[in-house]
Amino acid sequence: MSDVIKLKKGLDIRLAGKAETVFAQVALPELYAIQPTDFHNLVPKMVAAVGDKVQAGSVLFFDKKQPEVKFVSPVSGELVAVNRGERRVILEVVVKADGQNSAVDFGKADINSLSRQQVIDKMLEAGAWPYFKQRPYNVVADPKAEPKAIFVSTFDTAPLAPDYDYVIKGNEEAFQKGLDVLNKIAPVFVGVHNNGSAPAFKNAKGVTVTTFDGPHPAGCVGIQINHINPINAGEKVFTIGVQEVVAVGKLFTTGVHDFSRVAVIAGSEVKNKGYFRTIVGAQLSTAVNGNLVSDNVRVISGNVLTGAETKAEGYLGFYDSQVTVIPEGNQYEMFGWALPGFNKFSAGRTFFSWLMGKKEYKLDTNTHGEKRAFVVSNELDKVFPMDIYPEYLFKAIMAQDIDKMDQLGIYEVVEEDIALCEFVCTSKIPLQKVLRNGLDLMVKEVG
Amino acid sequence: MSSLRDFIDSVKPNFEEGGKFSKLRSTFGAFETFLFVPNTVNKGGVHVRDAVDLKRTISCVILALIPALLFGIYNTGYQHFRMLGQLDTATFGDIVLEGIIAVFPILVVSYVVGLGIEFAVAQMRGHEVNEGFLATGMIIPLIMPADVPLWLVAVATAFAVIFGKEVFGGTGMNIWNPALVARAFLFFAYPTKMSGDQVWYYDYDATQVADGFTGATALAGNTFGFEASFIGLIPGSIGETSALCCLIGAVILLLTGVASWKTMCSVFVGGALMGYIFNATGACDICWCEQLVIGGFAFGAVFMATDPVTSCRTEKGKYIYGFLIGAMAIIIRVLNPGYPEGMMLAILLMNTFAPLIDYCFVQSNINRRKNRVKNNK
Numbered sequence: 001m002s003d004v005i006k007l008k009k010g011l012d013i014r015l016a017g018k019a020e021t022v023f024a025q026v027a028l029p030e031l032y033a034i035q036p037t038d039f040h041n042l043v044p045k046m047v048a049a050v051g052d053k054v055q056a057g058s059v060l061f062f063d064k065k066q067p068e069v070k071f072v073s074p075v076s077g078e079l080v081a082v083n084r085g086e087r088r089v090i091l092e093v094v095v096k097a098d099g100q101n102s103a104v105d106f107g108k109a110d111i112n113s114l115s116r117q118q119v120i121d122k123m124l125e126a127g128a129w130p131y132f133k134q135r136p137y138n139v140v141a142d143p144k145a146e147p148k149a150i151f152v153s154t155f156d157t158a159p160l161a162p163d164y165d166y167v168i169k170g171n172e173e174a175f176q177k178g179l180d181v182l183n184k185i186a187p188v189f190v191g192v193h194n195n196g197s198a199p200a201f202k203n204a205k206g207v208t209v210t211t212f213d214g215p216h217p218a219g220c221v222g223i224q225i226n227h228i229n230p231i232n233a234g235e236k237v238f239t240i241g242v243q244e245v246v247a248v249g250k251l252f253t254t255g256v257h258d259f260s261r262v263a264v265i266a267g268s269e270v271k272n273k274g275y276f277r278t279i280v281g282a283q284l285s286t287a288v289n290g291n292l293v294s295d296n297v298r299v300i301s302g303n304v305l306t307g308a309e310t311k312a313e314g315y316l317g318f319y320d321s322q323v324t325v326i327p328e329g330n331q332y333e334m335f336g337w338a339l340p341g342f343n344k345f346s347a348g349r350t351f352f353s354w355l356m357g358k359k360e361y362k363l364d365t366n367t368h369g370e371k372r373a374f375v376v377s378n379e380l381d382k383v384f385p386m387d388i389y390p391e392y393l394f395k396a397i398m399a400q401d402i403d404k405m406d407q408l409g410i411y412e413v414v415e416e417d418i419a420l421c422e423f424v425c426t427s428k429i430p431l432q433k434v435l436r437n438g439l440d441l442m443v444k445e446v447g
Numbered sequence: 448m449s450s451l452r453d454f455i456d457s458v459k460p461n462f463e464e465g466g467k468f469s470k471l472r473s474t475f476g477a478f479e480t481f482l483f484v485p486n487t488v489n490k491g492g493v494h495v496r497d498a499v500d501l502k503r504t505i506s507c508v509i510l511a512l513i514p515a516l517l518f519g520i521y522n523t524g525y526q527h528f529r530m531l532g533q534l535d536t537a538t539f540g541d542i543v544l545e546g547i548i549a550v551f552p553i554l555v556v557s558y559v560v561g562l563g564i565e566f567a568v569a570q571m572r573g574h575e576v577n578e579g580f581l582a583t584g585m586i587i588p589l590i591m592p593a594d595v596p597l598w599l600v601a602v603a604t605a606f607a608v609i610f611g612k613e614v615f616g617g618t619g620m621n622i623w624n625p626a627l628v629a630r631a632f633l634f635f636a637y638p639t640k641m642s643g644d645q646v647w648y649y650d651y652d653a654t655q656v657a658d659g660f661t662g663a664t665a666l667a668g669n670t671f672g673f674e675a676s677f678i679g680l681i682p683g684s685i686g687e688t689s690a691l692c693c694l695i696g697a698v699i700l701l702l703t704g705v706a707s708w709k710t711m712c713s714v715f716v717g718g719a720l721m722g723y724i725f726n727a728t729g730a731c732d733i734c735w736c737e738q739l740v741i742g743g744f745a746f747g748a749v750f751m752a753t754d755p756v757t758s759c760r761t762e763k764g765k766y767i768y769g770f771l772i773g774a775m776a777i778i779i780r781v782l783n784p785g786y787p788e789g790m791m792l793a794i795l796l797m798n799t800f801a802p803l804i805d806y807c808f809v810q811s812n813i814n815r816r817k818n819r820v821k822n823n824k
Contacts, residue, residue: 298494366487
């Protein structure tokens with residue numbers, strides 16, 4: 001194994017409400033939804049209609065721009081609703097489970113005997129292709145693309161994130177099988193954490209393993225790519241999560257697309273924190289209802305930096321294996337900016353909390369101030385361990401200067417990589433939104 | 448607290464779009480957010496945010512300026528009585544009172560004029576009022592001579608806020624440090640009011656001056672010695688005579704992490720090195736360590752060179768930027784007797800060149816990325 005790449009820049013937000021590594025009792029809900037909004041720039045075209053009976057693996061809709069990319073039902077049952085938002089954009093495709101767990105059989109396959117194209121076709125057919133996110137632009141991968149590599153990060157450093165060393169238990173073999181499949185498509189790079197990565201990760205075969213150490217965002221795959229084998233102009237790479245690799249492995253060994261996942265429910269407002277077995281797109285009601293300390297809360301599918309705001313009636317995001325519940329911060333605070341602030345979490349030292357040692361903080365969703373222009377310098381750089389000038393990149397995006405964006409390396413970053421920048425920003429600029437606008441502009445203008 | 452909140456909530460509709468006083472919306476917003484951190488929550492993007500905001504950052508700067516202000520008040524009174532030859536009879540209270548009478552109106556004028564313009568501009572543009580001027584408004588009096596006429600303070604502040612800041616788009620967009628723009632404006636437009644021996648004494652009156660009193664400042668030739676210049680009971684602009692108070696301010700700024708130590712230290716290194724060279728070659732008899740405590744050097748290095756908006760924004764650039772400010776300040780001070788206070792000009796000059804320094808570092812990053820593609824092929 002190669003040397004450890006130690007990242008100094010970054011920040012571990014000491015958020016209260018971490019889950020112990022135990023399984024909590026969470027029943028499976030009745031409703032499941034695939035949300036097209038989880039995939040950037042996707043234009044869904046429905047295949048199934050409301051009332052249709054579906055199996056796990058039956059196609060629900062496909063991508064209008066690349067029709068071979070199909071999105072399938074995670075469970076067997078009945079398609080009960082297609083919920084639309086403004087301008088009739090499809091938000092949720094809801095399936096009511098019948099509890100029979102019948103699944104489409106895509107057929108077992110010997111990975112070694114398959115060609116690259118056969119692997120891709122099988123993944124497309126089974127609806128496993130959307131597991132691949134493509135950089136640049138953080139979109140569902142293009143099946144015709146020839147990525148230079150596939151990257152897997154096997155640890156998540158985000159606040160209250162699941163511990164994949166724990167999650168992977170029992171699925172080590174399927175994980176390795178999944179990597180073997182990915183290897184057919186492109187060379188695979190796996191990022192592991194220095195302290196105690198599970199053997200399935202550390203000793204993964206046929207792939208390049210790189211060890212990382214350091215605070216968040218060391219676990220973000222984009223940061224790892226930048227240090228292992230950075231994306232250059234014109235190149236494409238795919239990324240995929242740990243549990244998705246497992247699902248791919250199982251698809252080829254069993255012939256069935258298994259949507260079961262392990263997720264964690266955490267956060268200061270959750271009574272019983274812990275891991276639970278669930279299925280992609282599960283309604284959160286069984287995990288959240290009756291499990292909260294207070295009423296005025298925000299339920300997030302994902303972590304507090306990049307997750308999507310939802311409700312107890314909402315659904316687990318396609319790529320998410322975490323549910324976080326934190327207090328809503330919709331209250332005023334008198335002279336909040338002037339108080340000593342022993343209990344306020346800040347990356348800087350303007351509040352006295354930096355003298356208080358490493359205690360955990362219960363953070364709410366308040367913005368703690370109003371939006372301003374960039375004033376403070378070097379605060380974004382401190383939490384962004386890439387060879388990129390984040391502030392200049394953001395300014396180029398705001399000015400819609402496509403050449404500059406390209407030169408400054410916009411194709412290397414996606415929202416999760418710069419989420420911490422948004423967290424620490426004194427001027428409260430919505431940087432993830434800014435970056436998304438920049439990426440969308442690049443997709444439109446450059447393609 | 449809740450009754451105050453209720454009151455604000457009850458009058459708030461008057462200030463919103465379509466309300467009776469909607470023309471004062473920005474002003475109302477400024478006061479409301481001063482009293483209460485707003486109840487806005489994160490939507491899209493991150494769900495939690497750092498507790499720090501610009502108000503907090505600027506408060507740290509103001510806090511760091513307080514020692515210099517307090518000392519400036521005392522010193523202004525002290526110099527006044529020294530001029531009159533009454534130091535033996537004046538009590539501490541007399542000195543402080545005289546200092547307050549001299550300094551307080553300048554402070555008020557600076558804030559009223561500056562904030563007035565800021566509020567008006569914010570309303571015109573439909574923005575919130577920016578906090579940046581709260582620091583600038585404090586720095587402006589501190590770099591004025593004690594005897595400066597109030598109307599001049601008003602004119603200079605207005606010039607600085609309008610042409611030094613708002614024409615560029617407000618806080619965060621300006622090229623030059625607004626407080627120094629105010630100072631430079633007075634320096635060049637009203638030179639007789641800004642230099643000479645008398646301006647450093649509040650209420651200077653040639654007929655009352657004590658026998659044997661000379662009002663010369665240190666920059667023409669060192670007349671006070673290191674210790675006196677370090678403590679600061681010497682004539683000079685209101686807040687910049689005491690290197691000690693600047694040092695206290697520096698400690699606050701660096702402990703809170705509001706100012707960049709890279710910039711600040713580089714200024715002192717640049718100044719010391721250039722002072723040493725001049726001293727060693729015999730061009731100037733002032734020892735290098737003394738160069739750092741006389742005039743506005745320490746004040747400029749701590750409070751104005753470190754202004755994040757107008758300084759370099761790349762980390763490596765900060766070393767060059769700071770070093771050149773320090774070196775340039777001493778060069779101007781020693782070689783050009785016409786402009787004895789080189790710090791102001793040095794900072795303004797480097798403010799102008801900061802984007803160029805940044806450009807070089809950003810460009811090298813861009814080239815590195817380009818070369819990566821070449822090397823791969």
